[in-house]
Amino acid sequence: MEVQVREFVPFVAMVIMEACTIALTILAKTAFTGGMSPFVFVVYTNALGSILLLPFSFFFHRNDRTEESIFSWPLLVRVFFLGFTGIFLFQNLAFVGLSFSSPIVVCAMGLLIPSFSFLLNLILGRSKLNWRNMSTRAKVMGTIISLSGAFAEELYKGPFIRPASSSSPTRLLKSVPKLLVYYNIPDNWFLGCIFLAAAVFSVSLFNVIQTGTVKKYPHVIKVASFYSIIGTIQCLIFSLFMEKDLSAWKIKPNFDLCLVIATGIFGSVIRTSVHVKCTQMKGPYYVPLFKPFGIFWATLFGTSFFVNSLHYGSVLGAAIGGVGYYTVSWGQLREAEEKQNPKEERKPIKYIHHEEDDYKVPLLINKEESPV
Numbered sequence: 001m002e003v004q005v006r007e008f009v010p011f012v013a014m015v016i017m018e019a020c021t022i023a024l025t026i027l028a029k030t031a032f033t034g035g036m037s038p039f040v041f042v043v044y045t046n047a048l049g050s051i052l053l054l055p056f057s058f059f060f061h062r063n064d065r066t067e068e069s070i071f072s073w074p075l076l077v078r079v080f081f082l083g084f085t086g087i088f089l090f091q092n093l094a095f096v097g098l099s100f101s102s103p104i105v106v107c108a109m110g111l112l113i114p115s116f117s118f119l120l121n122l123i124l125g126r127s128k129l130n131w132r133n134m135s136t137r138a139k140v141m142g143t144i145i146s147l148s149g150a151f152a153e154e155l156y157k158g159p160f161i162r163p164a165s166s167s168s169p170t171r172l173l174k175s176v177p178k179l180l181v182y183y184n185i186p187d188n189w190f191l192g193c194i195f196l197a198a199a200v201f202s203v204s205l206f207n208v209i210q211t212g213t214v215k216k217y218p219h220v221i222k223v224a225s226f227y228s229i230i231g232t233i234q235c236l237i238f239s240l241f242m243e244k245d246l247s248a249w250k251i252k253p254n255f256d257l258c259l260v261i262a263t264g265i266f267g268s269v270i271r272t273s274v275h276v277k278c279t280q281m282k283g284p285y286y287v288p289l290f291k292p293f294g295i296f297w298a299t300l301f302g303t304s305f306f307v308n309s310l311h312y313g314s315v316l317g318a319a320i321g322g323v324g325y326y327t328v329s330w331g332q333l334r335e336a337e338e339k340q341n342p343k344e345e346r347k348p349i350k351y352i353h354h355e356e357d358d359y360k361v362p363l364l365i366n367k368e369e370s371p372v
Contacts, residue, residue, distance in 0.1 A: 014290040022297040038095035039239035046232040049268030057225040086206040087231020093199035100192025104298040109196035111321035114328040115143040116204040135335035142327030153317030154193040292322040
């Protein structure tokens, strides 16, 4: 019974986390369409999240001890750049991209994270291409597939799956689906995809910095709380320059305020805690496996519950990206097996918690996967 609980609970929790993330992303898109500034939204949600996460981090690590101080100069430099890449760059680029595109595009571009990380490691010399190695071939093939899905997402539009509810019945009856519809270069959708791709690349940079940081200071929630504060300050300075209209900073007690509160609480405390716990229970490769579930939720919510419109091209690109995502992830898993078992006969990795797994907790993979 206990074994079944350990298998069932993390699975359900991660599926629910993905559903909530996509729902909040769609609601954020609705708020931006209604006139809310994405720069103001980023500042308010991160400010609230930082206020909540700081005391929670000390409670979460109340029984943990470490010799290294987070206030040492090397760690403070790392925290600064974690805030810069994981909060400032990522969230501003992601939310502006979301305002120009749609939630399912956010999902599709988020699937590029393993591919970008692989390419970045090659550029930095942290990994090498060994064509005789199955894991290398899988990662290269998965990267090609993922990039193909991203290009399909950007360039191929296709007919509506379900037109937005604002369209009149007469207009729907007269409309004839066109299977080959492409975006023009100046289109806001294309620009949104570029912003989202840049946001995903910033997450890849964030992951590189994060890996070394949590090895030096394994209190992952404390690290997250401090770079969240730094990133919020950076966002505030930038947003004051970008959004000079003071009326844009005034949020009335309506839908926008509720969305800011819900996003701040969910993104800072709830999702972070669930991701850390699931990683401790199931290992470092468990949480990222649920990223493509966002495609299902985005399609379901976009065609059923929310005022939204989906094109077949969006779903097609996201589906191709999902195949590439799992291919790269399989290559990463195979590489980990090869490192653990260098001999020909390799045993599969057991997803049980080890102390070193804490070093691989994807702190803001949750924020990187989706801007919310």
